[in-house]
Amino acid sequence: MTSSPSDTEQAEQVAHPLQDFADELAGAVGGTVEIAFDSVKVSVPAENWVQAHLTARDDYDLVFFSFLSAIDWARDVAVGDPLADEEVEERIEVISSVADVSEGKRVTFSCDLDHATPTIDSLVEVYAGANWHEREAAEMFGIDFRGHPDLTLLYLPDSFEGNPLRKSFPLLSREVKPWPGKVDVEAMPEKPSTENPGA
Amino acid sequence: MDVIVDLFSNFWVALLGKILLVALMIPLVGMVIGFAEMKLSAKMQNRVGPYFAGGRWGWAQLIADGVKFFQKEDLIPADADRPVFKTAPIWVLVGTVALFVVIPFGPDLIFRDLSVGIFYALAISSISTIGVLMAGWSSANKYSLMGGLRAAGQLIAYELPLVLAVVGSVILAGTMSMTGIVEAQIEAGYPYIVVQFVGFGIFMVAALAELTRIPFDMPIAESELVMGYLTEYSGFRFLFFFLAEFANMFTLSAIAVTLFLGGYWLPGLSETQLAYLGPIILIAKVFVLVFAMIWFRWTFPRFREDQLQTLAWKWLIPLALANILVTATLKVVL
Amino acid sequence: MAIDQDTLRHMSEASVSVELETQDMTLNIGPQHPSTHGVLRLVATVDGERVFGVRPVIGYMHRGYEKLSEVRTYPQITALINRIDWVSGYANEVPFIVAAERLMELEVPERAQFIRLILTEMARISSHMVFMASYPLELGAATPLFFALRERERLLDLLEGVTGGRFHPNFNRIGGVKPNAGAGPTQKKTPQDLPAGFFEETREAMERIRHAADQLEDLIAGNEIIRARTKGIGVIPPEVAVAYGLSGPNLRASGVGFDLRKTENYLPYHLFDFDIPTGENGDCYDRWWVRLQEIRQSCRIIEQAIDGVPEGPLQAKVPKVIKVPAGEVYVRAENPKGEMGYYLVSDGGQGPYRLKIRSASFSNISVLPWALENVLVPDIIAIMGSLDFVLGDVDR
C-alpha cells in the first residue's frame, strides 16, 4: 500500500523502525542520516565515500548495488524550473543506492560535490556494477570519478561535448520546435540559438 | 514408337534427354520441397503459411519468390574476391546435379548405373563443401568467414559417418552399384533398414549435418552469424544455395532410400509393375524422409560447434565402425 | 653462396616474427543483428570461435527520458515512461505513479490498487512470454516462438480491453487508475469500471497460460540440445550478480531468493500467496526456468486478486493541476525484467526537479563484459539472450 498520511504522522512522532539501523550505519560511516518515506538517506563527506560503501557492503550486508546517479542543484537553468528555495546551495549531489537481498533494507548514500568541478572516488572496486553507472553520471553531469578504469562516454556519440543532465544544458529540440509542455508557456526565443553544444 | 526408342538408344540423344530432364527436375524438386517446407512449418506453428499467390493454398508462392529473385540486384562486396565469390554457387550446384546420375528411379531407370555408384555419390556430394568454403572465404566478411570455416569443419566431420554408415549395406549387397544394392534387397526380401537400422540412423544424422540444416545449421546460424557464409549474397546467387539445399535434401534422401529402404521396390509388385511404379514409389519414400528433415528443422534448436564435433568423432564414427564389424561378422559367420 | 651472418639472422628473425604474429579479429555483433533485441552492439575480440572479451556499446536508443522529464508534467511523464521497457509497458508506470503519490501522501483506493496489481502481473506474464518466444529462437528453435506469442496476444487483448492500449497503456493516474477506461473492442462499456466479463475471461486466460507453460516446458526443458546449450553456460554466481546489481529473474536464477514484491509495499502483494522460484546454478537454463515458474506464480497471483477485487472508486481526490510537494523519494518495483525504480526529486512544481530512472536491463547487461569472457561465439548469444533485456530499458 502506498504510504498514508497517518503513516508519516507516526513516523514523525514515533521513531521509525529503521531509525536504529540508520543511526548505527551513519555512525559507522561518519555521515548524517535522514529518513523520509521509509527510505534511509545517509550523507557522507566525499573523502568517506568509498569507505562508507565498503562498510555498508561488508558490515551491513548491503551487497546489492542498485544505482548511482547525481542531482544538479542549480540556479542557472536552461530548461526546467530553477531552484525555488533560496536556501539550497548550488552543488552536484551524487547519490548511490545499495540494498540487501534478504530483508529489503535499502540505503541511499549521498555526497555533495563542488558544482564547477565535481570529483569523487570511483566505487568500481567496491561494487563492480558501479562501472556503467559512473560512466553515465560522468557524461551526464561531468563528474570525474577518480580511479575509474574506463571513463568513456556511455550513451553519447564520441564527439559529443557537454553534460546533458546539467540544468544549464539546453534542449535543442525545444528551442527549435515549441512543445505545449510545462515550460513552454514562456515566450519562445526569437530564433534558435546557434551556440548549442548539443547541436 | 520404334523410331523414338532407336533414337534414344543413341548415346548422345539419350544424354541430351537426360540433362534436359535433370535441368527440369532440379528446379521442380527445389520448388516442391521448398513449398512443402513452408506449408509444413506453418502447420507445425499453427499458421496458414503461403496463402495468396496462385489462389488455392498459395501454390505459386515459390514461383513468385523465384521471379522476385530474378529482379534482385546482384551485389558483390567491394572487398570480395570477385571470381571466387561469383563461382561459389556453381560449385554448390555442380555437386547436386552430378548426384542425380546414380539415383535409380526404377529397375532400368537410372541416368547411369556406375559400378562404384555409392562411392561416386559420396565423393561427389562433398564438392558442395568447396563451394560453401569458397563463398565464406571470398565474401571478405567476418560472419561469412566464420560460417565458411564452420561449414568446412562440419562437413568434413560428417563426411566420415556418412561414408562409414553405408558400408554395412555394401557388405550385405556385395556391390557398390546403386541398382545392385536395390536388387540385392529385392532378392533378400527385406529392405536393409531391418538389419542396418544403426547405419540408417547414422546416415540420416550425417545427412542432416551435410545439408547444414537445423539442428546442424551452425554455418548459417542466423542468430549468431547473421546468415553465415550467405551473408553477402543477394539475388539469384543467393537463391542457388537454397536450390542446392532443397535438391540435396532430395538426393541424399534418395540415396538413403536406395541403401536402406529398398529404393524403388515395394514388396508384392512384379518386375513390370516396378518398371512403371518405381519412380513413384521412390519419390514417395523420399518424401517421407524429406518430411522428417523438415520436421526436425522446425522442432530442434541448434547445436554448438564443439558439441557437433564431439557428436561426430566420439559417437557417430565409432558407432559406424562398430556397425561395420558387427555386420561383417554376421555376414561371414551366418 | 655469400650470405653474411647479419642477413641470415635478419631472415630467421623475419620468418619467426611472421609465424608468431597472430591478430585477433574484432567482430561486431550489432547494432543491426538478429539477436541483439534492438540496437545493442557488442564489440567482441575473437580468435576463431573463442571469444576473449566483449565490450558492449549502448546508447543507440538513448532518448533522454531523464532530461525530458524535467520539462514535463507528471501526467505527461506517465505517457513517456511507458516506452522504457516496451515489452511490459504497463509495469513501468506503476513505480513512478506510486513515487509521486508517496510525495503527495495520497491514499489510493483499494480497487485501483488491485487493478494495478492485476495488470502488472499480466505485463509480467506477457514479458516473460516474449522471452519464452525469443530465447529458443536464439538457440535455433523457431517453433516455440509462435506458441508463446499466441498466448501473449490473448493477454494483450485483455490489457487492451481494460486500458485501450496493447503496448503503451498509459492507464495510471496519480491517485488511481484512469476512470472510464473500460470496454474492449467488442465489449459493452461499463462506465468507470473494468470491461464486462473481464474476470471470466482473465480466469480462462490464466488456464490457457498454465497450459502453455506446461507445453513450453515439454518443448524446451525436455530437449537434450537445449540442455546441452544452456546448462552450465553463462554461470553467474550470486556474489557477482548482486555486485553488478542484477535483479529480477536473473538474480533469482543465481540462487538469491529476493523479490521486491515481498519486501516493498508499492502494491498489495502481501495479501496473496505466491512463491519465489530460485535457480541453483545461475546458468542460462536456470534463468529460463525461473521465468517459466514466474509465469505460473503470476497466474496464481492474478487468480487470487480477481477473487478479491473490492468495490469502490477508482481514483482518490486529486487537484486538477497536480503539484507534488517538495521532497525526495525512491520507489522501486519488481518489474518483469528486475528492479525498476524512480528516484523522484520534486521542488513542489508540476513536474519533477530530477527523475532518475533505475532500469533493470541496464544493470542486467552491465554484467556482460564479465560473463562473456572466454566463451565461444554461440555462447554469446545464449548468455545474452538469457539475460532478457530490452534496449529501451537499457538506454532510456
Next chain:
Amino acid sequence: MSPYFESYLTVGTFAALGAVLVMVMLGVASVLRPTNPTAAKRATYECGVDPVGSGWSQTYVRYYVFGLLFVIFDVEAVFIFPWAIAAEELGVFGLVAMFLFILTLLEGLAYAIKKGVLRWE
C-alpha cells in the same frame, strides 16, 4: 564408345549442366535485374557499422585438426570399401584383418580425443 567412357561422359555432362544452369539463370536475371551498385551497397556487412579492419583478417582455423583427422580416416575408409564388397568371399581371414584394421583406427581416434582435439580451449 566404351561403356566406361560413356559413364565418364555422363558424369562430366551432368557436372557441366550444374555450371550451365547457374550461368543461364544468371544471364536471364541480368536482363531483368537493376544494376546500381553504390559504395554503401558494396560495403561489407558488419551489423550496420563500418567494418573494423578488413574482412581479410586472420583467424585461428580451429578446424585444421579435424581436417588432418579427416584425411587419415577418409583414406582408410577407402580401404574398407573394397573389402566390404568381397567380405563374404574373404571369409574369416578378411574379417580378422578388418577387425585389426578398424581397431587400429579406433585406437588412433581414442588417442586424438585423449590428446584434447575435441576440447575447445
